[in-house]
Structures are given as structure tokens and as C-alpha cells.
Amino acid sequence: DAGVIQSPRHEVTEMGQEVTLRCKPISGHDYLFWYRQTMMRGLELLIYFNNNVPIDDSGMPEDRFSAKMPNASFSTLKIQPSEPRDSAVYFCASSSWREDTGELFFGEGSRLTVL
Amino acid sequence: KQEVTQIPAALSVPEGENLVLNCSFTDSAIYNLQWFRQDPGKGLTSLLLIQSSQREQTSGRLNASLDKSSGRSTLYIAASQPGDSATYLCAVEYGNKLVFGAGTILRVKS
Numbered sequence A: 001d002a003g004v005i006q007s008p009r010h011e012v013t014e015m016g017q018e019v020t021l022r023c024k025p026i027s028g029h030d031y032l033f034w035y036r037q038t039m040m041r042g043l044e045l046l047i048y049f050n051n052n053v054p055i056d057d058s059g060m061p062e063d064r065f066s067a068k069m070p071n072a073s074f075s076t077l078k079i080q081p082s083e084p085r086d087s088a089v090y091f092c093a094s095s096s097w098r099e100d101t102g103e104l105f106f107g108e109g110s111r112l113t114v115l
Numbered sequence B: 001k002q003e004v005t006q007i008p009a010a011l012s013v014p015e016g017e018n019l020v021l022n023c024s025f026t027d028s029a030i031y032n033l034q035w036f037r038q039d040p041g042k043g044l045t046s047l048l049l050i051q052s053s054q055r056e057q058t059s060g061r062l063n064a065s066l067d068k069s070s071g072r073s074t075l076y077i078a079a080s081q082p083g084d085s086a087t088y089l090c091a092v093e094y095g096n097k098l099v100f101g102a103g104t105i106l107r108v109k110s
Helices: none
Strands: A005-007 A010-013 A019-024 A031-038 A042-050 A053-056 A065-071 A074-079 A088-095 A110-114 B004-007 B010-014 B019-025 B032-038 B044-051 B056-059 B062-067 B072-077 B086-094 B097-100 B104-109
Touching (some): A019 A110, A031 A074, A042 A074, B010 B019, B032 B062, B044 B056, B044 B062, B044 B072, B072 B086
Parallel strands (some): B010 B104
Antiparallel strands (some): A005 A019, A031 A042, A031 A088, A065 A074, A088 A110, B004 B019, B032 B044, B056 B062
16 A cells, blocks of 8 residues: 555745645545644644544634545545644554554645645 | 753764753653654554553563653664654653643764
8 A cells, every 4th residue: 555645746936826635545434534743833723523523622722623434435625715823744644443453544745834 | 830841952972972962841640651653644653651550661672761750761773773863752641631732852973
């Protein structure tokens, strides 16, 4: 398997624009997580899904953030409208509780810069 | 509140030294604990996972221990190499949610 795949790797946009980040989890994994990493706050869990269903979105900072998982192989994180304070690296991660011990596998991240 | 603390925040050692990274957590009702490595501009790579019922895990030159009762874990790196330079993060799992420490930035000098 190619691992967790995220796109785009880098995104530079202007304040107010819509941003969509994409993630393809490892095939067979039934959990998908979205994290945000900043220097100030470290790694923060935004939301996670189990079997495509959102389980806990308490980490989503504002209504401007939304996430979907229409099928087992694809998820999106959308920010609309974006603000400069949203600038961060957004990571997607997946794991499987059926097949192993729940080890978490991360994508390479999407670095977002909002001007 | 579930918090994870890593000490030291940064560490610089000469090549060949053995070193220990520390992780402490406030809530001992953990499911498991993972150590990750992050290289600059990259994602996180899982190094070791210790289940709550386990005391330690080993992989090559790495050994991680877990003491739930005291809320501590250590990552031991033997015979450090310049390629070990990276940020090491400890993450504690509570009911499907991982809580991360801020990480230890390790530099191994050749």
C-alpha cells in the first residue's frame, strides 16, 4: 500500500477563499483522523471518522471548518472562508482496529498558508 | 484534562551516545502509547507502540518503556547516529483519540 495520501502538499491562498484538503487512507483502515499542527499549539485532533461516520468533531475550531468522508477511500477537510490564523500543516491519519493494535499511520501533510 | 508532557524540549548529543527521551501523562487510563518520529517538513512515522498491558517494546536500537501507574514512558536510543536527528513525539491514546506531547527535538552531531 502507498500509505496515507494527502493533497495538495502545499496551498497558498488569500483570506476569504475556500480551501479543500483531500485524504486517501490506507486501504482497509476503518478509522480516519484529521490533525492540525502549528508551532504554538502542536498537534491537535480536529475530527475523526469510524467506518465513514464522524465520531468526534469537538476539535473543529469553528463552523468555517467542515469534514466529510463519502466513502472508505476518501475524505475532505474544507475551510470556508479561510483566515490567516488557519495557516498550519494539516495531517490525515488512518488506523485499523480489526487487523492490528490501532497503530496510526500519517500522511505527509498539507501545508496551508492563508495570506 | 488529559495532558502529555515531553522532556527535554530539545537535546543535542555527539554521535554514539545513548540517550533517553521522557514522556509523562496526567491520565493513566490509557489504551496505548505511541512514539513517533517527524523529520522537517514531513509527516509522522510510527516508531513503537506499547499497549497498556505491556511494559516495553523494542525495535532495533530503540526501546520504549511504559509505567502506567506513574504516568511515564521513556524512549531509549542506543548508539545514536546523525540520521536519528528529528523531532520525537509521544502520543497517548484515550478511547480512539491520541493526545500528543509537544515533542523533543533531537540533534545528533557527527
